[in-house]
Amino acid sequence: MSDVHTVCVRFHAAIELIGSRWSGAILRAMFTGQSRYAQIKAAVPGLSDTMLTQRLRLLETEGLIERRVIPASPVQVEYYLTEKGRDLEPALEAVIAWSHKWIPIPEGGQADDEHTLIEEHIEEH
DSSP: OOSOOOOOHHHHHHHHHHHSTTHHHHHHHHHTTOOBHHHHHHHSTTOOHHHHHHHHHHHHHTTSEEEEEEOSSSOEEEEEEOHHHHTTHHHHHHHHHHHHHHOOOOTTOOOOHHHHHHHHHHHHO
């Protein structure tokens, strides 16, 4: 019998979805209450308009977010996590905790206060 285990197709699909470039960061921004296009873009440094639009469409197609058009002048669009999307929060929080333990801050980078607080909480326990 081989010690090699096959990867579950569900796991593979899930990790490819949330691990797609920018998807996890966009979801993280939405978990912190960002719902408008400009807010999400501002919360994710380096994210282009084209990539944000593509990822929002993908996340909507996959049922993780919902796009809502608000009839106003001018028309406003907001994005909200669905139940399926909200259920990812514990998984993303676990990745955040892992990253703070094992991934060094890049040269010239800085940690944000929320993640620093999570890191301090983990170190206390």
